[in-house]
């Protein structure tokens with residue numbers, strides 16, 4: 001039967017129903033952006049309450065759109081970490097409740113695994129699903145990492161950020177320029193009116209071995225440039241974006257060299273929306289002779305389709321979880337049970 005996916009690890013409440021073969025029957029995402037904007041970032045307590053208020057109704061609407069009821073489901077998959085614990089508890093408990101009520105298997109999905117497997121959704125990418133192993137570059141508000149995806153449940157983190165996530169860096173730089181939160185898309189718009197070469201900004205770790213990331217020095221340099229007031233915000237934004245794109249490309253190049261068997265460079269996370277970032281990464285992939293695959297934006301950012309799909313992949317491998325599975329705010333990919 002169809003699989004219900006639930007996502008509530010950060011600031012998106014999402015539900016989706018996928019047929020057992022991976023076809024998307026219905027999906028919905030409610031962003032809490034407005035609840036958090038006044039605070040300039042996600043407030044965990046507000047997020048948890050908003051998930052609690054929104055999730056049951058959203059799940060019912062998504063099921064109705066799929067033309068089925070809870071009793072028609074074959075399984076439930078809920079994000080159970082990593083993320084903000086309040087939201088994780090809401091999603092996992094709701095999912096377990098549905099599983100108990102209808103005698104369904106429950107899958108506790110790792111949010112990072114869900115991002116990692118999205119590109120394998122049947123029919124998603126024109127050129128077909130990438131086969132293992134491939135390189136995942138996860139660039140979101142909470143994560144910035146290079147992951148070797150070697151199989152279901154088999155991930156090797158090749159590099160990660162030493163300080164801020166890249167989306168967080170976009171948001172902080174944008175805030176320094178007085179742009180609303182989340183600032184990534186606003187900063188990209190502003191950057192399009194600026195000269196990326198006008199303000200020289202550092203490119204942390206560029207040219208160094210490995211594929212770790214660092215953005216705090218770049219953020220500090222942006223703060224200094226803004227405070228000096230000599231350059232326009234558009235020029236600073238353009239310089240910042242160019243520096244980030246160059247750093248991501250440099251790190252991805254090294255990561256691809258660390259995984260020479262990679263069949264593709266898969267990009268996920270909200271920052272994958274950025275055109276300068278995309279262009280830089282597709283250049284690197286091209287030079288390494290692999291395709292750059294980016295799921296459509298709605299599936300790059302937090303969503304429940306990817307959670308349901310990760311659930312399907314796990315169920316196919318004979319994996320599911322007990323109802324005593326406890327949500328984990330920290331849950332590195334390396335801790336996952338392999339198949």
Ligand code: ATP
Nearest residue numbers: 140141142143167182184185269270271274301302
């Ligand atoms: P998680 O890290 O758990 O996935 P998240 O909600 O922070 O959670 P996403 O929803 O994937 O992550 O992405 C949001 C981030 O992406 C924000 O930091 C936002 O500023 C950034 N972002 C979105 N669009 C753009 C863009 N066009 N350019 C740069 N950054 C962007």
Ligand code: MG
Nearest residue numbers: 010011012302
């Ligand atoms: Mg988000």
Ligand code: FE
Nearest residue numbers: 111140301302
């Ligand atoms: Fe995410």
